[in-house]
Amino acid sequence: xxPVRIAIIGNTSSNAQYIAAAKRVRYVEIxxxxxxxxxxxxxxxxxxxxxxxxxxxxxxxIQSLIExxxxxxxxxxxWNDESVCQLSKLARQNETVLLPDRVWRFRPDAxxxxxxxxxxxxxxAGLLRIHRWSSNNANRSSDCLYxxxxxxxxxxxxxxxxxxxxxxxxxxxxxxxxxxxxxxPPQYLQIHLGFPNGGSAVIDHCYGLPAGxxxxxxxxxxxxxAIYADDHRDRQLLFRGDGVRAPKxxxxxxxxxxxxxxxxxxxxNVGGIxxxxxEVTRVWRVLDQVEESMNKRAAVVPEIxx
Amino acid sequence: xxxxxxxxxxxxxxxxxxxGVASHPQFEIVVVADDPGVPEWAHxxxxxxxxEYNVPYVRSVEDAISQYDVQVAIVSSEAERHCDLxxxxxxxxxxxxxxxxxxxxxxxxxxxxxxxxRNDVRFLMWNRNGLPAVEHAREIVExxxxxxxxxxxxxxxxxxxxxxxxxxxxxxxxxxxxxxHQIAAHENGSDGGIGSEPMGELxxxxxxxxxxxxxxxxxxxxERVFARTSAHFHQLHSDNHVDDLATVSLEMAGGIQxxxxxxxxxxxxxxxxxxxxxxxxxxxxxxxxxxxRPEVSVYYRGQSADEFRNRRVSVENDFLLMEDFAKxxxxxxxxxxxxxxxxxxxxxxxxAIRSSETGRVETVGS
Numbered sequence: 001x002x003p004v005r006i007a008i009i010g011n012t013s014s015n016a017q018y019i020a021a022a023k024r025v026r027y028v029e030i031x032x033x034x035x036x037x038x039x040x041x042x043x044x045x046x047x048x049x050x051x052x053x054x055x056x057x058x059x060x061x062i063q064s065l066i067e068x069x070x071x072x073x074x075x076x077x078x079w080n081d082e083s084v085c086q087l088s089k090l091a092r093q094n095e096t097v098l099l100p101d102r103v104w105r106f107r108p109d110a111x112x113x114x115x116x117x118x119x120x121x122x123x124x125a126g127l128l129r130i131h132r133w134s135s136n137n138a139n140r141s142s143d144c145l146y147x148x149x150x151x152x153x154x155x156x157x158x159x160x161x162x163x164x165x166x167x168x169x170x171x172x173x174x175x176x177x178x179x180x181x182x183x184x185p186p187q188y189l190q191i192h193l194g195f196p197n198g199g200s201a202v203i204d205h206c207y208g209l210p211a212g213x214x215x216x217x218x219x220x221x222x223x224x225x226a227i228y229a230d231d232h233r234d235r236q237l238l239f240r241g242d243g244v245r246a247p248k249x250x251x252x253x254x255x256x257x258x259x260x261x262x263x264x265x266x267x268x269n270v271g272g273i274x275x276x277x278x279e280v281t282r283v284w285r286v287l288d289q290v291e292e293s294m295n296k297r298a299a300v301v302p303e304i305x306x
Numbered sequence: 307x308x309x310x311x312x313x314x315x316x317x318x319x320x321x322x323x324x325x326g327v328a329s330h331p332q333f334e335i336v337v338v339a340d341d342p343g344v345p346e347w348a349h350x351x352x353x354x355x356x357x358e359y360n361v362p363y364v365r366s367v368e369d370a371i372s373q374y375d376v377q378v379a380i381v382s383s384e385a386e387r388h389c390d391l392x393x394x395x396x397x398x399x400x401x402x403x404x405x406x407x408x409x410x411x412x413x414x415x416x417x418x419x420x421x422x423x424r425n426d427v428r429f430l431m432w433n434r435n436g437l438p439a440v441e442h443a444r445e446i447v448e449x450x451x452x453x454x455x456x457x458x459x460x461x462x463x464x465x466x467x468x469x470x471x472x473x474x475x476x477x478x479x480x481x482x483x484x485x486x487h488q489i490a491a492h493e494n495g496s497d498g499g500i501g502s503e504p505m506g507e508l509x510x511x512x513x514x515x516x517x518x519x520x521x522x523x524x525x526x527x528x529e530r531v532f533a534r535t536s537a538h539f540h541q542l543h544s545d546n547h548v549d550d551l552a553t554v555s556l557e558m559a560g561g562i563q564x565x566x567x568x569x570x571x572x573x574x575x576x577x578x579x580x581x582x583x584x585x586x587x588x589x590x591x592x593x594x595x596x597x598x599r600p601e602v603s604v605y606y607r608g609q610s611a612d613e614f615r616n617r618r619v620s621v622e623n624d625f626l627l628m629e630d631f632a633k634x635x636x637x638x639x640x641x642x643x644x645x646x647x648x649x650x651x652x653x654x655x656x657x658a659i660r661s662s663e664t665g666r667v668e669t670v671g672s
Contacts, residue, residue, distance in 0.1 A: 124538070126538040126539070126551050126569070126571075127538075127553065127567060127569065129461060129567050131459065131585050133592050162534065162665055164532040164555050166555065166557065166563050168456055168457070168561070187456075188456065188457055188563070188587065190563055190564075190565060192532055192534070192553060192555045192565065194534045198534075198536030198537075198538060198551075199536065199538065199551075200534045200536075200551075200553040200567075202553050202555075202565050204457065204459060204565065204585075206457070206587050206592065208587070208589075209591060209592055210590065210591055215594065217583075217585075217594075219461065219463075219581065221463065221551075221569060221571050221575060222575075223471070223472060223538055223539055223572075224471065224572065224574060224575075225574055226463070226571060226575035226576065226581075228581055230583075232583075232594050232596065297667070298666070298667055299532050299661075299665060299666050299667050301665055
């Protein structure tokens with residue numbers, strides 16, 4: 001069985017994570033690069049796929065790679081509606097995989113939720129409640145927001161039909177949406193999404209914790225069951241005489257590994273190629289509405305086709 | 307030490323409130339009373355409680371107040387009678403401990419505020435702010451350890467059933483009668499919405515999480531809300547067009563933001579009474595509180611499925627509420643959850659329900 005040869009375009013930090021993840025994935029060989037242009041010009045012929053992890057993925061470069069029938073996974077912050085539609089069309093024509101980085105779908109809590117929804121044990125999704133607090137993800141606030149809106153739409157299998165969003169910033173700066181990356185990231189966001197089945201997703205992101213560990217809590221309540229995934233439960237106690245600390249074991253590789261495995265399987269055409277442009281554009285529509293709601297300080301009622 | 311004689315004006319709903327009052331050494335239940343025209347099932351409940359406490363049951367509220375030298379009224383009737391009984395108690399000069407919700411009518415709340423203030427009596431809305439975890443959270447926030455509070459979230463999911471699950475009744479089945487169901491549900495204590503008028507869980511239980519928000523924000527006024535409500539779990543709620551799941555975004559004075567998620571999520575969805583948590587963010591840090599803790603876990607062979615495995619311990623809520631109530635009487639000051647705070651909660655819930663109907667952000671009190 002031939003492995004999928006993947007070029008990872010990233011920085012030292014992301015590369016280290018992918019090195020560790022790749023050890024856990026079948027049928028993959030990975031090379032690492034920091035220069036996207038070099039990949040396009042000289043390395044592409046030696047690989048089957050390219051993963052962009054640090055925002056060096058201009059549409060023209062992606063287009064060139066797709067035309068050479070390379071599979072692509074990339075962060076979504078550099079995309080826009082026009083480019084994703086063009087690139088998706090091109091990917092379909094060339095039968096290549098074009099996937100957004102949506103790593104939070106592959107977190108153990110999210111995968112469990114999706115699995116239990118799909119097998120009917122939870123009944124209909126009623127409430128998705130997410131608290132995500134950190135001190136060091138501010139420069140990734142756009143990604144975080146994208147991932148959680150994607151998660152909500154995925155679990156409710158729908159686009160919201162009601163929305164209200166608020167934020168808190170220490171200074172007046174741009175909003176952390178896809179269209180305007182923030183100069184100074186927000187300290188705090190909260191988003192309230194309503195879905196056509198009557199359910200809601202209520203999400204708060206804090207980027208202003210003091211330096212240290214982050215906190216995440218995800219709850220999904222369905223009509224016949226619920227799933228609780230809360231760092232509060234998963235922390236251990238460490239006594240050092242200067243107050244108790246509550247460290248959590250590092251499971252950050254689990255989601256990255258699962259996403260990489262999924263990408264490899266898509267590239268190997270296991271179960272057919274997955275096209276996700278509709279899922280990407282629906283998240284962007286929601287992010288536009290989040291921005292609109294914050295600007296107007298009003299609820300937004302999106303028009304969606306069911 | 308003064309002992310206050312209490313008249314229990316209707317005990318058709320939660321008897322944990324009169325029991326909580328009576329557990330404090332300064333309060334003594336001396337009579338149970340209700341109006342003569344209440345239904346027979348109500349008389350039976352009142353009589354049973356009176357018998358247990360070995361006090362008389364009087365089928366006239368005014369006679370009981372005039373004949374038994376009482377200083378305090380405890381009101382735990384159907385929601386639509388709460389304010390009327392409390393107003394009559396206030397007019398008689400009695401201090402009042404009342405069950406939630408304050409009322410299902412803003413006009414009734416206003417009538418009670420006026421009566422309490424004009425008669426200069428103390429009023430306590432029963433609440434859970436004295437639970438050890440909530441007290442702990444309040445101490446931490448007030449100490450300044452997390453800095454200036456700017457966001458607060460309360461998850462309040464209580465894992466109780468409420469008749470048949472949504473969609474489980476056969477086609478063509480008649481709607482479930484609200485009051486009939488609530489009367490039948492008294493045995494397992496899930497009759498918080500008892501009354502002729504159906505009430506959603508936000509209206510019935512909203513006082514508790516909003517009470518947490520109130521105490522932790524230092525009584526910051528909730529100015530605007532956006533809310534969604536649905537009947538997601540129970541046929542009873544769907545048939546009676548009230549919510550069993552509600553989500554509310556809150557904008558408060560001082561730039562504080564927050565959310566509240568509340569639902570009667572069904573017994574299958576949690577091993578104990580439910581997941582109840584408080585998340586608070588401040589300029590210096592964050593705080594995550596599990597409202598149920600401290601608790602002890604109990605497991606044994608043959609344990610019934612509906613017995614909670616985790617039991618709350620060190621709970622002094624009853625004592626703390628009544629201690630404050632006693633002091634408020636002695637010091638002629640307001641209680642920690644007075645009549646205006648109670649009215650404010652109803653006003654927030656009212657705006658949230660309005661928002662869920664209009665789809666817009668609604669101003670509280672408009």
